[in-house]
Amino acid sequence: MSGALVLNATYEPLCVVPLRRAVVLVLAEKAIVVEAGTEVMHSARTAIRVPSVVRLSRYVRVPYRREVPLTRRGVLDRDGHLCAYCGARADTVDHVRPRSRGGLHVWTNVVAACARCNHRKGDRLLSELGWHLELPPAQPPPTVAVVMGWAKRDPAWQPYLGASPVPREALASPA
Structure with a gap:
């Protein structure tokens, strides 16, 4: 190291x-x-x-x-660069509740996602797609x-x- x-x-x-x-x-x-x-x-x-x-x-x-500042890099690091939906390599960030539907840009509403899943989800809610997260996103400790x-x-x-x-x-x- x-x-x-x-x-x-x-x-x-x-x-x-x-x-x-x-x-x-x-x-x-x-x-x-x-x-x-x-x-x-x-x-x-x-x-x-x-x-x-x-x-x-x-x-x-x-x-x-x-508070830890919310950044794309921080979200990807928190989620281990793996898609929260399919487990593939993540390269984008997705709002669980889309901002167009009142979702906020906060740690508890943002997950790492692969481009495919992010595009597939679009501005829909997880319940509309039948998807769910086992663990909700959380803010990392300082x-x-x-x-x-x-x-x-x-x-x-x-x-x-x-x-x-x-x-x-x-x-x-x-x-």
């Missing part, structure tokens, strides 16, 4: 830093390794396992955004915004983010 998740002293996610910075934090005793990979970094005098999650030794007060858009996410970060990915089996396919 190319980065490490940094947790506050209270285990709240703060940011993702390059591995080099994470190692410097650990060597300076400003952070403690919580999760480490199998690889080892060597210097002239010491060797350290590559950290994937580090926790700061002291609490840092950081103002958080109260802690997840820390790593949204991070290209390579380490699976070891998941327990510290407070949100588990939506299981693809739980999403309904079109009837």
Whole structure:
């Protein structure tokens, strides 16, 4: 992996830093390794396992955004780039209740969809098509915004983010 998740002293996610910075934090005793990979970094005098999650030794007060901004990239990341209707690779965003029918542009009304399903659905309601979602779309917690858009996410970060990915089996396919 190319980065490490940094947790506050209270285990709240703060940011993702390059591995080099994470190692410097650990060597300076400003952070403690919580999760480490199998690889080892060597210097002239010491060797350290590559950290994937580090926790700061002291609490840092950081103002958080109260809400995660709604973006196309954020919706695709939340849904794992998979269509909420058929499970294929998603490349568009669909409003569950169409905006033309009073639907709002909010996290709870937007899902990732493949172009085929999005076109097929059009401006109709799911009930009109006989489709349904097993899990309704939800707003991700603010802690997840820390790593949204991070290209390579380490699976070891998941327990510290407070949100588990939506299981693809739980999403309904079109009837």
